[in-house]
Structures are given as C-alpha cells and as structure tokens.
Amino acid sequence: MKGAFLMTKAAKGGTALSRANQRRENIAGYLFMLPSLLFFVGFVIFPMGLCLFNSFFNYTMTDFSFVGLANYKELIADPIFRTALVNTIVIVLVSVPVTCVFSLWVASVIYKMHDRYTSLFRCIFYLPVVTGSVAVTVVWKWMFSPYTGILNYVFRSLGLISKNINWLGSPDYALGCIILILLTTSVGQPIVLYVSALSNVDHSLVEAAEVDGATNLQVFWKIKWPQIMPTTLYILVITTINSFQCFALIQLLTSGGPNNSTQTIMYYIYYNAFKLSRYGYGSAMGVILAAIIAVFSAMQFKLAKSDNG
Amino acid sequence: MKKWFALLLCLVLMVPAFALAETEITLWTYPIGSWSKSDVVDEIVANFNAVYPDIKVKVEYLDYTSGDDQVTAAIEAGTTPDIIFEGPERLVANWGAAGKMMDISDLWTEETSADIAAAGEAMKGICTAADGNIYLYPLCMTTHCMVIDKAVFEATGAMQYINEDRTWTTEQFQNAMKVLADAGYMPGIVYCGGQGGDQGTRALVYNLYSAQFANAEHTEYTIGSEAGIKGLTLLQQMANDGTIVPDPAIVAGDAIALFANGTTPTCFCWNAALLETNKASLAEGIEPYAVTFPSDDGVPVLDGGIWGFGLFKNDDAAKVDAAKKFIQFVCDDPVQGPKSTYATGYFPTKASFGDIYTGTEKAGNAEYGMFTQYLGDIYQVTPGWATQRTEWWNLLQRVFAGGDVASEVAVYSANVNGK
Missing domain, CATH: 1.20.5 (Single alpha-helices involved in coiled-coils or other helix-helix interfaces)
Known part of the structure; x- marks a missing residue:
C-alpha cells in the first residue's frame, strides 16, 4: 500500500x-x-491590416478622411480597373499552366541525364531568375524592337512576316509578349523543384509497375504524379501569386499601354498610389487583389487535395 | 579621485566635439545635366564646404524613372531630404500645392529678384504657388526644341524646308517628312510609350496650329481646343500616310537613341544638355542640328524648363538655415553660381551671369540661347499636372490607334480638368 x-x-x-x-x-x-514572428507581424501582417484600414479612407497627400466603401464602389465602376483585372487573369490563366507543364516536361527529360548535364540544364533554365528582371527586360526590349530587333529580323528571314511588327506597341501582341517574358523568368525555379521531386520518387515502385507491364504514361500518372503532387501544389501557388503580382515587366516595358492593353492590377495600384498619390484607392485595389489571390490559392489547394484523395 | 579625473577627462575630450558640431543636410537631386554625376556635385559641395566647413551636405541622386516614387514614399514616411533640386511642376504644382514644401520667399531679396527678372520676367510667378508662397529658387533654364540630322536633310533635299533662323512652318514640316519618307528614311518618331520626354510631343502638337496647352491663368488644360484637335488630326493623318511613325512602345530616351544611332534623322526631344550627354553616342556622320517645332505661322512657342532648389518642411531651424546657405551659395555666389549653372548645361536664371558657355568646352550650348526668344508659358504649374502627364501619352496612343480625335481629346480634357 x-x-x-x-x-x-x-x-x-x-x-x-x-x-x-x-x-x-x-x-x-x-x-x-x-x-x-516579429518580422512577419511587422512587415506582413501589419501592412496588410494597414492596407485594409486605408482602403476605407480618401487617403491622398493632402487628405485623410473616412469614406467607407466609396473606394470599392469607384473600383467597380472604373473601366481601367476592369481591363486590368481581365488582363491579370489572362496572364495567370496562361502563364500558370504553361509554366507548370513546361517545367514538368523539361524536368522529366533532364532528371534522368548524367548529373553533370542535369546541373548544366538547371543552371541554364535558372539563369533568367538570377539575372534580375531589369537586365532580362532590357534584353527582351532590344529583341522586340521594331527597328533593330532580332525577332523581326528572324521572322522576316523565315518569311513569316512581310514587314516589321511593333510587338510592344501593338495592343494585339503586347500582352502576349509580356506573358512570354514572364514565362522565361518563371520556369527556372519550378524546373529545379521538379528535378528534385522526380529524383526523390520511390524507384522500387516504378520498377515494380514496369515489371507488371505498366506503360510510361501509366507509370507517370499512377506512380510519379501522386508523389510529386506536393511540389506541384507549391509551384502552382507560387506561380499564381507571381503572375498576379506581375509588375516590373509592365513598368519597364509598356507602362500598361498601348491603350491599357497590358494594364495589370499591380501596375494600376502603383500608378494610383505613386503617380496620383491616391493611397486609399490603391489600398482598396490591393485588398481586392489579395482576396482574388486567396481565392485562387484556396481553389488550387482544394483541387490538389481532391486529386490526392 | 580617479573617477573625478576620468569624468574631467571625458568633458575635456568632448569640448572640441561640441565646438566642431556640424549641421548635416541632405540634398536630393534629379539628373539635371551633370548634376547627376557625383564628381561634379562633389566639387560643388567641396566649394561650399570651403566657405561653410561646419555644414555637411549629403547628396543622393534620383532618376526620372523612380525619383518621384522615392519622394512620394519619403513624404509619407516623413523622411524627406532638406533640399531638392528639380522644376516648378514638382516643387510648386505638386509637393508645394500639397503643403509639403517650405516658403523660401526670403531668398528672393530685392537684388536677386531684380537679377532673375532681368533674365525672365515671369520667373518669380512660376516659382510661386496659388497660396502666394514661393517654393522654388531657380538656378537654370532652357527651351526644349527638336533636332534633325543635317547631313540626311541636306542629302535628301529636306533641308530646303528649314529656315535660316531654324524655324519652319507646319506645311514645310509636312513636306520635309514626306521627302524623308520617300527617300526611304524613317521620318520623325512620335514616341508615346510613357511620360519620359513628353514635352517634345506636347510642343509638337500645340505648335502645329498655334494651340495653347493650358490657359493663361493656369487653371485648365486647353489642348482640347479646335486648334489642338486640328494638330492631333494632322499627326494622325501623317501617321496613316507614313510621313511620321507613331510608337507607343518607346519614350523620348529611346527616340534619342534611335536618332543617335542613325535609325531616324528627326527627334522631337532635344535641348542644350542633351547635346552634351549624347555627344559620345552619336554614330559617325550624324550632324545634330537643333530646330524649333513647326508652327502654322512660323513663330514657334517652345516649352521651357526651369530648375532650382526647394526645401521640404522641416522643424529643425539649424538645418533650414544651413540649407538656405547652401542654396544661396550655389545659386547666388558670383563665382559658384555660373559654375553651378554650367554643370547643368542650361542657361542662367540671372542676367548678371551673362554668357557662360562661349569659349568653354560646352561652346556648342551657346547657340541654343537663340531659342530663348521663343520661350513660352510655363504651364506645368497648372493643377493636375501628374494626371495630365499620364493622360497625354494615353491620348496619343488612342489617337494613333485610329480613335476619333475629337472624342479622344474630350476624354482627355474631362480626365485632366476634372469635369
């Protein structure tokens, strides 16, 4: 006891x-x-809260008065904002799937190569990422030039066009050009991630499936795809956010023109906040952009979960 | 005893520090001529420090791409510099009107005011905001013109359309552009990809049929007038005929580069300082020849540029005092004033400085003085200038995309005049 x-x-x-x-x-x-945590709260949470707070004010260089939802109402009626929204969504809908599919394709080709070549290709595709958007943009600007650009020269030499095209000056081509440049700067990181994810796929399962007579497509779809799904999800979310926040290319190449054909929400936020000093209106746009990104990301998580399930 | 000794020693050591206490002021400068080069500005600061060794001047260099953003961010963060070097469209019409600048009317003494007025009567009015405060103290001024490649114009016979005094009429301009286009040259490129160098396209449009860009009271932009619409319609027609090339993907800097490398023999953005900065990049055989903008009556009105210093609001009296000393030294000192102006490549805003270029390395700048007689109204102080600048190149893009000129101008006027 x-x-x-x-x-x-x-x-x-x-x-x-x-x-x-x-x-x-x-x-x-x-x-x-x-x-x-302090850093996160100070530089992420607090600015987000401040942005939401400012969006209810007519906040300019000379005024700071409460206007309720007036900024949001103005946004809905603003034709340039609607154009910017459509352009932004087009950029996302084109660049995200293309980036993911292209990266996966490149990664699945190069990850089987000798280590030396895999590294070489990883470096090549990662170069535009580390080069910096300003340098990349300047080079593309030269290439797109209607006077001395190589693109027109090549296309004319191949007989594809009869006269030089002002790629960035034409509303028909400008957005496509922006998306093309965005793709070159976006694929580097996904390729590196996919190479790593594919290398980590359990090879015993692949071999077992091959012994059982599975085709290459079946091996990829039934064995590899589920195992690289977390990487895919990460790439989807990151690429979506980056595409939504496409700014530097627009600022350096087109300033949203011609005729707002390359106007995006990020650039329009910048224009209102920094050029017109309409901080409250810009903040309202920022809130809308954050909400759209959140919805898109949640949808991607949901889809990826159901795919896994 | 040791403690007291140590304390005494500290106090003794601190005495010289107090005695030599310096006031540090910050200057932000836009790239106005060679004021973008640190060696040039360092020399100016060194000259200032030779007279005022107790004032330390920290210089930061802005560019026209991101400079405004930096200032806007600084205003909101409360980290503005003490002094800023730019023109009245920013210092007076933008930041001054927003109440961010300090009244510096005390720098406009009777003597300096008379000297400045002798160089340009309207100068003081341009530096004065609607509230009556003066937010700018001018250092230099220029007229913006355009440039042609004399060699190509002579070779093609287009030179016959330019008068001896470097003026030309709208009709002569049309003829010259046609001659160039027929000879296989790319005639003038009307850049409209952004606001960079937009003074050129504005002057081109409003001169064609003697329109006014803004009213004399500086309360409204008036390019939506009949004459303004006529000018834009002519350009649209010339673009359709191929006698000018509209380009919504480039700004003035790109157009100047295309002129310098020989792609086009005409550029609508030029001035004395640009001659200096682009000298080294001119391709062989190109002869830059500054001309006025074409006008229907042959009497052009040129856009003017005035640059000077302003002070951001500051509670520190010592810094304000030091900043004013710096401005006075740089602008008014009989030796330093001409040197400071020479560094800009533009012309003095004080009559007493006289001709500062003849017989110097920048002798070529002196001939640009002939355009001063055509200096027009400094309408950049009209409220809504920042909005106007964006609306302008967007208007040009819409017009060159085939939009109905009158309707597009109406949209522009409504947006910029808030109606």
Missing part, C-alpha cells in the same frame, strides 16, 4: 516535472520563433 502510494507520488512528481519541462520547451520554442 505504502509502495503504491509512493509510486503514485513519484508518478505525479514525474508528470509535474514533465509539464514543467514541456512548458520550458514551449517557451524556448516561442523565443526562437520570436524574431521571425
């Missing part, structure tokens, strides 16, 4: 000790997280 009592006491003591240890570990964990 006495022994049992002592054991219970010891057990209680042990539980108390483990709780204390647990608490201490939790505190230590939170303390380790604190610097990045």
Whole structure:
C-alpha cells in the first residue's frame, strides 16, 4: 500500500516535472520563433491590416478622411480597373499552366541525364531568375524592337512576316509578349523543384509497375504524379501569386499601354498610389487583389487535395 | 579621485566635439545635366564646404524613372531630404500645392529678384504657388526644341524646308517628312510609350496650329481646343500616310537613341544638355542640328524648363538655415553660381551671369540661347499636372490607334480638368 502510494507520488512528481519541462520547451520554442514572428507581424501582417484600414479612407497627400466603401464602389465602376483585372487573369490563366507543364516536361527529360548535364540544364533554365528582371527586360526590349530587333529580323528571314511588327506597341501582341517574358523568368525555379521531386520518387515502385507491364504514361500518372503532387501544389501557388503580382515587366516595358492593353492590377495600384498619390484607392485595389489571390490559392489547394484523395 | 579625473577627462575630450558640431543636410537631386554625376556635385559641395566647413551636405541622386516614387514614399514616411533640386511642376504644382514644401520667399531679396527678372520676367510667378508662397529658387533654364540630322536633310533635299533662323512652318514640316519618307528614311518618331520626354510631343502638337496647352491663368488644360484637335488630326493623318511613325512602345530616351544611332534623322526631344550627354553616342556622320517645332505661322512657342532648389518642411531651424546657405551659395555666389549653372548645361536664371558657355568646352550650348526668344508659358504649374502627364501619352496612343480625335481629346480634357 505504502509502495503504491509512493509510486503514485513519484508518478505525479514525474508528470509535474514533465509539464514543467514541456512548458520550458514551449517557451524556448516561442523565443526562437520570436524574431521571425516579429518580422512577419511587422512587415506582413501589419501592412496588410494597414492596407485594409486605408482602403476605407480618401487617403491622398493632402487628405485623410473616412469614406467607407466609396473606394470599392469607384473600383467597380472604373473601366481601367476592369481591363486590368481581365488582363491579370489572362496572364495567370496562361502563364500558370504553361509554366507548370513546361517545367514538368523539361524536368522529366533532364532528371534522368548524367548529373553533370542535369546541373548544366538547371543552371541554364535558372539563369533568367538570377539575372534580375531589369537586365532580362532590357534584353527582351532590344529583341522586340521594331527597328533593330532580332525577332523581326528572324521572322522576316523565315518569311513569316512581310514587314516589321511593333510587338510592344501593338495592343494585339503586347500582352502576349509580356506573358512570354514572364514565362522565361518563371520556369527556372519550378524546373529545379521538379528535378528534385522526380529524383526523390520511390524507384522500387516504378520498377515494380514496369515489371507488371505498366506503360510510361501509366507509370507517370499512377506512380510519379501522386508523389510529386506536393511540389506541384507549391509551384502552382507560387506561380499564381507571381503572375498576379506581375509588375516590373509592365513598368519597364509598356507602362500598361498601348491603350491599357497590358494594364495589370499591380501596375494600376502603383500608378494610383505613386503617380496620383491616391493611397486609399490603391489600398482598396490591393485588398481586392489579395482576396482574388486567396481565392485562387484556396481553389488550387482544394483541387490538389481532391486529386490526392 | 580617479573617477573625478576620468569624468574631467571625458568633458575635456568632448569640448572640441561640441565646438566642431556640424549641421548635416541632405540634398536630393534629379539628373539635371551633370548634376547627376557625383564628381561634379562633389566639387560643388567641396566649394561650399570651403566657405561653410561646419555644414555637411549629403547628396543622393534620383532618376526620372523612380525619383518621384522615392519622394512620394519619403513624404509619407516623413523622411524627406532638406533640399531638392528639380522644376516648378514638382516643387510648386505638386509637393508645394500639397503643403509639403517650405516658403523660401526670403531668398528672393530685392537684388536677386531684380537679377532673375532681368533674365525672365515671369520667373518669380512660376516659382510661386496659388497660396502666394514661393517654393522654388531657380538656378537654370532652357527651351526644349527638336533636332534633325543635317547631313540626311541636306542629302535628301529636306533641308530646303528649314529656315535660316531654324524655324519652319507646319506645311514645310509636312513636306520635309514626306521627302524623308520617300527617300526611304524613317521620318520623325512620335514616341508615346510613357511620360519620359513628353514635352517634345506636347510642343509638337500645340505648335502645329498655334494651340495653347493650358490657359493663361493656369487653371485648365486647353489642348482640347479646335486648334489642338486640328494638330492631333494632322499627326494622325501623317501617321496613316507614313510621313511620321507613331510608337507607343518607346519614350523620348529611346527616340534619342534611335536618332543617335542613325535609325531616324528627326527627334522631337532635344535641348542644350542633351547635346552634351549624347555627344559620345552619336554614330559617325550624324550632324545634330537643333530646330524649333513647326508652327502654322512660323513663330514657334517652345516649352521651357526651369530648375532650382526647394526645401521640404522641416522643424529643425539649424538645418533650414544651413540649407538656405547652401542654396544661396550655389545659386547666388558670383563665382559658384555660373559654375553651378554650367554643370547643368542650361542657361542662367540671372542676367548678371551673362554668357557662360562661349569659349568653354560646352561652346556648342551657346547657340541654343537663340531659342530663348521663343520661350513660352510655363504651364506645368497648372493643377493636375501628374494626371495630365499620364493622360497625354494615353491620348496619343488612342489617337494613333485610329480613335476619333475629337472624342479622344474630350476624354482627355474631362480626365485632366476634372469635369
């Protein structure tokens, strides 16, 4: 009886000790997280909250007055915003699938190669990412030039066009050109990620499927695809966000023109906030953009989950 | 005892520090001529420090692509510089009107005001905002013109359409462009991909039929007048005929580069400083020859540029005082003033400085002085200037895309005049 009592006491003591240890570990964990948490709150959460707050004000260089939902009402009636929204969605709908499919295709070709060549191709495709958007854009601007650009020269030499085209100056081509450049700067990271994901696919499962007579397509679809799904999901979300936030290319190449044919929400936010000093109106657009990105990302998560399920 | 000794030693060591306490001021400068080059500005600051060793001047260089964004961000963050070097469209009509600038009317003494007025009577009015405060103290001014490649114009026979005094009529301009196009040259490129160098396209449009870009009271943009519409219609027609080339993908900088490399023998953006900055990049055989914009009566009105210094609002009296000393030294000092102006490549806003280019390395700039007689109204101080600039190149894009000129101009006028 006495022994049992002592054991219970010891057990209680042990539980108390483990709780204390647990608490201490939790505190230590939170303390380790604190610097990045402060950074996250200060530079992400707080600006987001401030953006939402400002969107209810007529916030300019000279005024800061509450206007309720007036900025949002103005947005709905703003034809340039609607054009920007459509253009942004077109960019996302074209660039995200193309980036994912192209990256997966390149990755599935190069990951089987000798390590040396895999690295070489990874470097080649990653170059536009590390080069910096300004340098990449300048080079593309030269290539698209209607006077001295190589693109017109090549197309004319091949007989595809009879006279030079002003690629960035034509509403018919400008958005396509922007998407093309965006693709070159977007595929680098997905390729690197896919190469890594494909290399980590369980080869015993692949071999077993091949022994059982599965075709290449079946092996890919039934064995590899489910295993690289987390990577795909990450790539989809990141590419979607990057496409929605396409800004530097527009600013450096077209300023949203010609005739707003390359106007995007990000550029229109910048234009209103920095050129016209309409910070409140720009913030309202920022809130709408964040909401759209959230909806798209949630849809992608949902779809990917149902695919996995 | 040791403690007291240590304390005493500290105090003694701090005395010189207090004695030499400097005031640090910050200058943000846009790329006005060579004021974008650190070696040039460093020399100006060194000259200032030779007279005022207790004032430290920290210089930051802005460009026209992102400079406005930097200033806007600084205004909202409360981190504006003490001094800024730019023109009245920003200092007076934008930041001044928004209440961000400091009244510097005390720098306009009787003597300096008279000197500036002798160079340009309207100068003080241009530097004064609607509230009566003066937000700019001018250093230099110029007239914006256009440039042709004299060699090509002579070779094609288009030179006959340019008068001795470098003016030409609208009809002569049309003829010259046709001659160039027929000879296989790319005639003038009307850039409209952004606001860079838009003074050129504005002057081209409003000169063709003597329109006014803004009213004399500077309360409204008036290019939507009959004469303005006529000018735009002519350009649209010339674009359709191939006697000018509209390009919605480039700005003035690109057009200048195309002139410099010989792609086109005409450029609608030019001035004395641009001659200097582009000298090195001119392809062999190109002879830049500055001309006025064509006008129906042969009497052009040229866009003017005035650049000077303004102070952002500041509660620190010592910094304000130091900043004003800097401005006075750079602009008014009889030795430094001409040097500061020479660095811009433009012309002095003080009559007493006289001709600062003849006999110097920039002797070529002196001939641009002939255009000063055509200096028009500085309408850039009309409210809504920032909106106007974006609306302008968008208007040109719509017109060159085939839009109905009168309707498109009506949209422009409604947007810029808030009607």
